[in-house]
Amino acid sequence: MSNANEKRQAGEAAIRYVEDGAIVGVGTGSTVAFFIDALADLRDRIQGAVSSSEQSTAHLKKLGIPVLDLNAAGPLSLYIDGADECDPHKRLIKGGGAALTREKIIAAAAQKFVCIIDSSKQVDLLGRFPLPIEVIPMARSLVGREIVKLDGQPVWRDGVVTDNGNWIIDVHGWRITDPVELEGKLNQLAGVVTVGLFARRPADVVLVGDREI
Numbered sequence: 001m002s003n004a005n006e007k008r009q010a011g012e013a014a015i016r017y018v019e020d021g022a023i024v025g026v027g028t029g030s031t032v033a034f035f036i037d038a039l040a041d042l043r044d045r046i047q048g049a050v051s052s053s054e055q056s057t058a059h060l061k062k063l064g065i066p067v068l069d070l071n072a073a074g075p076l077s078l079y080i081d082g083a084d085e086c087d088p089h090k091r092l093i094k095g096g097g098a099a100l101t102r103e104k105i106i107a108a109a110a111q112k113f114v115c116i117i118d119s120s121k122q123v124d125l126l127g128r129f130p131l132p133i134e135v136i137p138m139a140r141s142l143v144g145r146e147i148v149k150l151d152g153q154p155v156w157r158d159g160v161v162t163d164n165g166n167w168i169i170d171v172h173g174w175r176i177t178d179p180v181e182l183e184g185k186l187n188q189l190a191g192v193v194t195v196g197l198f199a200r201r202p203a204d205v206v207l208v209g210d211r212e213i
């Protein structure tokens, strides 16, 4: 089965976690787009969605799904989002779509994080996909030098500005044997806004196509 078909299956399968009256946290990306399409059928049974990006906000609004502010929504029961890599412990690399900061905030606010992926995203060890890091623009070179000291190869995602007005560095060449430790270490660097490692707050459920693992 193609990746696109598995993404569609995962997006549609995630609907079964949506409860009546819920405010649903919604991630970003092509897999999430299938979820949003399916969520539109339930729009009269939910209060609305908290969105992780301008892209998802536009999609939700186009389909008539109310988009709510996280501060007003409070704790969320459910967050649905894709990933760029997923290891056997449901730890993730995210941020391929540059939405990692708001994604991490919503994941932290949600009781249950259901991650929807196709099988190409499954890895034994995180790091094949370059690790995205959102940085304050003036700290780009500083953070890059710190990454080189940690044996990573930083590549500036030239031309990309995040929804928060920041820049993205993609780190190549890491085999991430201890993602919890690395996430903590990178979080400490001055100028780092968010690291695309979701290891301290991994997914609770992963759907690979319509198969829950």
Ligand SMILES: O=C(CO)[C@H](O)[C@H](O)COP(=O)(O)O
Pocket: 027, 028, 029, 030, 031, 032, 081, 082, 083, 084, 093, 094, 095, 096, 097, 098, 099, 100, 103
């Ligand atoms: O983290 C993300 C955006 O920041 C996405 O979830 C990730 O890039 C996967 O995208 P797709 O579903 O298009 O493969």
